[in-house]
Amino acid sequence: MTVGRALLTDLYELRMAASFRRRGMDAPATFSLFVRELPPERGFLVACGLDACLDHLEGLAVDDDDLDALTALGLDDLTVEALAGLRFTGDVWAVPEGRVVFAGEPLLEVTAPIAEAQLVETYLLNQVTFATAIASKAARLRLAAADAGLVDFAFRRTHGSEAAMTVARASAIAGFDATSNVEAARRFGLRATGTMAHSYVEAFPSEEDAFRAFAEDNPTNTVLLVDTYDTRTGVRRAIDVIVDLGLSAHAGIRIDSGDLDALARDARRMLDDAGLTETQIFASGGLDEYAIADLVGAGAPIDAFGVGTRMGVSEDAPSLESVYKLVAYDGRPVMKLSTGKATTPGPKQVFRGAQGTFNQMRDVIGLRDETVPEGTDALLVPVMRGGRRTHRETIAAARQRFESDLRLLPTPAVQLRNPVEVSVGLSPRAAALTTRISQELMGRDQASGV
Amino acid sequence: MTVGRALLTDLYELRMAASFRRRGMDAPATFSLFVRELPPERGFLVACGLDACLDHLEGLAVDDDDLDALTALGLDDLTVEALAGLRFTGDVWAVPEGRVVFAGEPLLEVTAPIAEAQLVETYLLNQVTFATAIASKAARLRLAAADAGLVDFAFRRTHGSEAAMTVARASAIAGFDATSNVEAARRFGLRATGTMAHSYVEAFPSEEDAFRAFAEDNPTNTVLLVDTYDTRTGVRRAIDVIVDLGLSAHAGIRIDSGDLDALARDARRMLDDAGLTETQIFASGGLDEYAIADLVGAGAPIDAFGVGTRMGVSEDAPSLESVYKLVAYDGRPVMKLSTGKATTPGPKQVFRGAQGTFNQMRDVIGLRDETVPEGTDALLVPVMRGGRRTHRETIAAARQRFESDLRLLPTPAVQLRNPVEVSVGLSPRAAALTTRISQELMGRDQASGV
Numbered sequence: 001m002t003v004g005r006a007l008l009t010d011l012y013e014l015r016m017a018a019s020f021r022r023r024g025m026d027a028p029a030t031f032s033l034f035v036r037e038l039p040p041e042r043g044f045l046v047a048c049g050l051d052a053c054l055d056h057l058e059g060l061a062v063d064d065d066d067l068d069a070l071t072a073l074g075l076d077d078l079t080v081e082a083l084a085g086l087r088f089t090g091d092v093w094a095v096p097e098g099r100v101v102f103a104g105e106p107l108l109e110v111t112a113p114i115a116e117a118q119l120v121e122t123y124l125l126n127q128v129t130f131a132t133a134i135a136s137k138a139a140r141l142r143l144a145a146a147d148a149g150l151v152d153f154a155f156r157r158t159h160g161s162e163a164a165m166t167v168a169r170a171s172a173i174a175g176f177d178a179t180s181n182v183e184a185a186r187r188f189g190l191r192a193t194g195t196m197a198h199s200y201v202e203a204f205p206s207e208e209d210a211f212r213a214f215a216e217d218n219p220t221n222t223v224l225l226v227d228t229y230d231t232r233t234g235v236r237r238a239i240d241v242i243v244d245l246g247l248s249a250h251a252g253i254r255i256d257s258g259d260l261d262a263l264a265r266d267a268r269r270m271l272d273d274a275g276l277t278e279t280q281i282f283a284s285g286g287l288d289e290y291a292i293a294d295l296v297g298a299g300a301p302i303d304a305f306g307v308g309t310r311m312g313v314s315e316d317a318p319s320l321e322s323v324y325k326l327v328a329y330d331g332r333p334v335m336k337l338s339t340g341k342a343t344t345p346g347p348k349q350v351f352r353g354a355q356g357t358f359n360q361m362r363d364v365i366g367l368r369d370e371t372v373p374e375g376t377d378a379l380l381v382p383v384m385r386g387g388r389r390t391h392r393e394t395i396a397a398a399r400q401r402f403e404s405d406l407r408l409l410p411t412p413a414v415q416l417r418n419p420v421e422v423s424v425g426l427s428p429r430a431a432a433l434t435t436r437i438s439q440e441l442m443g444r445d446q447a448s449g450v
Numbered sequence: 451m452t453v454g455r456a457l458l459t460d461l462y463e464l465r466m467a468a469s470f471r472r473r474g475m476d477a478p479a480t481f482s483l484f485v486r487e488l489p490p491e492r493g494f495l496v497a498c499g500l501d502a503c504l505d506h507l508e509g510l511a512v513d514d515d516d517l518d519a520l521t522a523l524g525l526d527d528l529t530v531e532a533l534a535g536l537r538f539t540g541d542v543w544a545v546p547e548g549r550v551v552f553a554g555e556p557l558l559e560v561t562a563p564i565a566e567a568q569l570v571e572t573y574l575l576n577q578v579t580f581a582t583a584i585a586s587k588a589a590r591l592r593l594a595a596a597d598a599g600l601v602d603f604a605f606r607r608t609h610g611s612e613a614a615m616t617v618a619r620a621s622a623i624a625g626f627d628a629t630s631n632v633e634a635a636r637r638f639g640l641r642a643t644g645t646m647a648h649s650y651v652e653a654f655p656s657e658e659d660a661f662r663a664f665a666e667d668n669p670t671n672t673v674l675l676v677d678t679y680d681t682r683t684g685v686r687r688a689i690d691v692i693v694d695l696g697l698s699a700h701a702g703i704r705i706d707s708g709d710l711d712a713l714a715r716d717a718r719r720m721l722d723d724a725g726l727t728e729t730q731i732f733a734s735g736g737l738d739e740y741a742i743a744d745l746v747g748a749g750a751p752i753d754a755f756g757v758g759t760r761m762g763v764s765e766d767a768p769s770l771e772s773v774y775k776l777v778a779y780d781g782r783p784v785m786k787l788s789t790g791k792a793t794t795p796g797p798k799q800v801f802r803g804a805q806g807t808f809n810q811m812r813d814v815i816g817l818r819d820e821t822v823p824e825g826t827d828a829l830l831v832p833v834m835r836g837g838r839r840t841h842r843e844t845i846a847a848a849r850q851r852f853e854s855d856l857r858l859l860p861t862p863a864v865q866l867r868n869p870v871e872v873s874v875g876l877s878p879r880a881a882a883l884t885t886r887i888s889q890e891l892m893g894r895d896q897a898s899g900v
Contacts, residue, residue: 007633008611010603011644014632019667025653069636076670114653121647125606126614153460156575157769159609159616161458164576166610182464183457186519194461197571199776202784203475203564217469220526228786229891309769318768319607319759326649334652336678441679 006062006086007069009122014070017115018082027330028090029114030347032106033124034325035132039317043419044409046139046402047095047107048170049131053124054092054389060120061087088116092384093368095350096391098135098173098398099379100405102424105350105365106380107132114329121324129322130163134170137289137314139406141307142175143414144293149304151193152179153284154312167312173398177304188395195223195254195282207234211241219245223252223282226267231258235267239274252280252303260285261300268301282306288315289416335437344430345437351376351427360410366427456512456536457519459572464520467565468532477780478540479564480797482556483574484775485582489767493869494859496589496852497545497557498620499581503574504542504839510570511537538566542834543818545800546841548585548623548848549829550855552874555800555815556830557582564779571774579772580613584620587739587764589856591757592625593864594743599754601643602629603734604762617762623848627754638845645673645704645732657684661691669695673702673732676717681708685717689724702730702753710735711750718751732756738765739866785887794880795887800829801877810860816877 020026035045062083070080090112095101107128110117141150152171158164161183168184178191185192196214204210207229215222224241226234235253242251253271255263260283271279283295284306292305309315325343326334333345347368353376355362364376372378383391412420426434470476485495512533520530540562545551557578560567591600602621608614611633618634628641635642646664654660657679665672674691676684685703692701703721705713710733721729733745734756742755759765775793776784783795797818803826805812814826822828833841862870876884 004633004636007636008614009632010605010630011632011635011642012630012646013644015644015668016646016650016664019650019664020653022667023663029649029653031649070632073632073635073642076668079667118647118649121649122606123611126608126611129607130609130613155460156572156774157579157772158576159580159613159763159768161573161576162612163580163609164458180460180462182459182461182520182523183454185461185523186454186457192461192523194463194465196462196466197568198786199479199481199568199571200466200469202776202786203470203479203779213473214466214469217472217529218465218526313609313763313768315768318609318763318765322607324606326652329653336648336652 004066005056005060006066006119008056009119013119013121014075014083015079017086017119018079020115020118021082021086022078026113026115028111029117029326029330030109030111030328031117031121031324032327032348033108033128034106034323035103036321036323038103038421039320041316041417041419042136043413043415043421044100044102044136044139045132045320046135046174047099047101047132048097048135048173049128049166050094050097050108050383051392052127052131052166053108054384054391056123056127057088057092057120057384058387058389086115086119087387088112088120089387090116090384091382091386093380094383095379096381096393096398096401098401098405100361100402100409101379102363102422104424105363106348109327109347109368109380111347125322125324129320131166131170133314133317133320134167134311135174137311137317138171138174138176139402140289140416141292141311144289144296144416145305146296148296148302149178150176151304151306152176152181152311153306153308155181157309158312164312169395171311172395174402175399180306190395195252196225198225198228201225201228208237208241211238215241215245215247215251219247220250222247222250223254225254225256227255227257231255231263232266232270235270239270239276242276242279243274248276249278251276252282254282254284254306256285260302261295261298264300264302280304284308286310293416333433333437335434335441344426344434346430346433348380348430350379352379354408359408361408361422363422364425364427366430367433370427370429454516454519455506455510456516456569458506459569463569463571464525464533465529467536467569468529470565470568471532471536472528476563476565478561479567479776479780480559480561480778481567481571481774482777482798483558483578484556484773485553486771486773488553488871489770491766491867491869492586493863493865493871494550494552494586494589495582495770496585496624497549497551497582498547498585498623499578499616500544500547500558500833501842502577502581502616503558504834504841506573506577507538507540507542507570507834508837508839536565536569537837538562538570539837540566540834541832541836543830544833545829546831546843546848546851548851548855550811550852550859551829552813552872554874555813556798559777559797559818559830561797575772575774579770581616581620583764583767583770584617584761585624587761587767588621588624588626589852590739590866591742591761594739594746594866595755596746598742598746598752599628600626601754601756602626602631602761603756603758605631607759608762614762619845621761622845624852625849630756640845645702646675648675648678651675651678658687658691661688665691665695665697665701669697670700672697672700673704675704675706677705677707681705681713682716682720685720689720689726692726692729693724698726699728701726702732704732704734704756706735710752711745711748714750714752730754734758736760743866783883783887785884785891794876794884796880796883798830798880801826802829803827804858809858811858811872813872814875814877816880817883820877820879
């Protein structure tokens with residue numbers, strides 16, 4: 001158990017949980033976590049964040065320190081007492097990490113006594129929204145980079161250091177090859193990589209002195225940053241050092257500013273002319289999927305891209321319209337009618353099939369208890385039972401799932417500009433239930449005279 | 451010391467630090483952290499994140515576990531050995547949290563043996579960039595809300611749970627009144643607040659049953675969410691419960707969807723007609739500074755706004771163009787000439803004076819060793835000496851500083867749309883140094899024949 005974990009929530013979750021418990025409302029509730037609408041420029045999402053959620057749920061427990069803290073925050077005694085001993089004992093179904101998903105599809109469904117299921121809303125939304133936003137952005141970079149390498153350089157601009165860990169993990173699932181983040185590499189078993197900074201060059205009397213020192217100290221992995229003063233001069237000096245020390249196969253250069261296409265072409269020619277055909281060219285500096293697609297499309301001879309900020313904060317879509325909605329309570333399907341925010345009732349499943357000549361993805365949202373239609377996969381799988389994890393997998397497995405899902409996406413969904421989302425259907429049973437519950441709710445309002 | 455803290459960095463920082471140490475390059479270096487350019491729609495920034503930086507620097511130490519981890523990640527023995535025993539022993543000057551700052555002004559300057567100063571780049575940028583981005587966004591919401599209350603509702607959509615803590619703290623410094631984040635309230639001594647969710651309403655047989663149950667269980671702080679089914683009906687039911695239980699002064703309603711202006715006016719009239727003149731109206735639901743300014747400008751009777759995602763991820767500017775640049779090494783001022791990324795050399799200070807009839811802010815960036823011009827404040831103060839913090843202050847103090855700085859900003863800088871940044875000058879001595887170093891560097895390149 002992690003101390004204070006139960007306080008990683010919004011105050012209203014605790015208030016509601018306490019009220020439910022005081023009233024003996026301990027029937028099971030099902031909440032469904034999904035993204036209402038995709039941001040502009042997203043044709044699909046990549047499910048991510050589940051592992052942290054399961055870890056949290058398994059370790060969640062309200063202890064005496066938590067109760068004291070709540071009293072200190074001004075909660076009344078009856079509320080605080082009602083929370084004593086609360087832990088998570090429920091079941092969770094979820095879409096495994098790395099799967100491609102669309103708006104409206106449940107990413108995760110929790111079934112538990114309503115107080116427990118309510119309390120965890122904030123944390124589950126927090127983790128799934130962020131990790132899914134990042135994995136989805138990273139997937140776009142993967143599409144743009146084609147066969148070139150991709151390295152996560154985001155740590156310095158992510159929203160805190162925990163965010164940097166999530167970014168490294170999510171981008172690894174969505175096809176990044178390495179990260180500059182040392183702690184993330186250690187924690188998740190990723191490949192750590194890194195070059196040198198302008199400051200290193202500036203600390204030496206000359207650029208050539210700096211290159212020589214760095215190459216001597218890093219003979220098996222020398223990537224020289226060539227744009228501190230003048231890039232083409234930098235390339236020439238790098239070549240001298242690489243040739244002198246015989247490092248061709250272990251060396252590279254990095255260009256971090258200027259016209260990357262033109263500079264990379266010049267550098268490639270200079271390197272090749274010097275016989276350094278194995279020496280690689282890395283590019284970085286404010287890159288996003290559009291810039292990378294342009295460079296790759298133009299045939300710029302760049303072997304790998306370092307991508308930082310724009311991936312690490314998902315700059316054009318730093319959040320998703322994720323929600324966590326009550327869909328059933330005590331065996332009764334539930335829905336909400338608020339203006340523009342209506343929900344579909346009942347525990348759900350997503351059936352993924354294929355259609356058309358190219359065998360492309362076709363999803364239908366149905367009810368959990370429907371028979372899985374022939375020729376379709378059920379996306380949600382049981383991942384936790386009675387508060388214990390029943391699902392744990394490697395980043396490599398999630399990444400493999402991402403890669404195979406990606407191949408099944410239709411072209412309009414994977415284009416970088418103006419992507420077209422795959423439309424998701426509702427099964428006849430789910431549609432009928434929605435109509436019935438909605439009519440009941442409206443009838444009830446009419447019966448009460450409004 | 452926190453285990454693994456030394457690994458919260460990019461790999462290249464460790465490689466460079468090791469190389470500096472192997473070469474006996476232990477002369478002091480000064481690095482300057484600043485934001486190159488403000489994002490669109492920002493007329494100023496609010497400095498934030500310093501406290502976490504100082505905490506990190508004081509606790510930083512490379513221990514044996516770190517060295518083992520680096521070996522496991524593939525670093526060679528000489529590099530790993532060179533890092534043994536490294537901790538932060540330097541001095542830091544910084545702009546205290548809550549101060550209004552502009553592009554180009556150093557937020558923080560580190561002077562330490564170059565290996566130490568280099569190693570901490572990633573973490574310092576990470577913390578200052580994020581916290582400053584959020585405080586700056588929150589300040590815009592504070593400007594928009596005028597006298598209305600502001601509550602941080604961002605936890606569910608921030609970039610992880612650590613980010614939620616930083617958001618609660620940064621928004622408190624920039625004038626928010628409370629947070630829904632329980633752990634942040636506990637950790638930072640903030641006011642925690644919260645209402646109820648739609649799911650609570652849906653778990654009861656009727657909206658009125660739900661309102662009554664919640665009010666009974668929270669008699670000293672009852673905020674009823676009225677838009678689960680039909681908002682005006684919800685308001686009527688809330689009034690019935692509030693009147694029945696005699697909770698007028700401790701009660702409120704929250705509207706989370708629809709036309710907030712029209713609904714708030716109707717609700718206010720209905721509440722007033724029922725004699726509930728003290729009952730407050732809260733509004734939430736995808737709000738940003740523009741929506742709030744419109745509501746406030748139109749005179750919508752809303753007492754407080756809950757602001758989530760758009761503040762918590764700084765949606766329109768989720769990152770800042772922050773950099774950490776070497777400006778001096780071994781007593782020698784240093785600068786970089788890269789295309790579009792040139793820097794100003796030497797340790798710096800910012801002198802803030804006032805000008806014009808309205809006594810408005812006027813900043814000049816000078817050198818650290820310049821005499822502070824009469825009638826100006828020096829923004830950077832010493833905050834750490836020899837690796838020990840010499841500066842620690844409360845959130846209340848930072849908030850007070852923010853509020854008094856805000857009053858001195860000229861109108862064009864505080865307008866929400868198309869704000870005009872306050873222009874910042876360079877002192878004659880700083881300008882002369884920049885010219886001299888730049889000419890020396892270009893001369894050196896010419897001398898070497900390029």
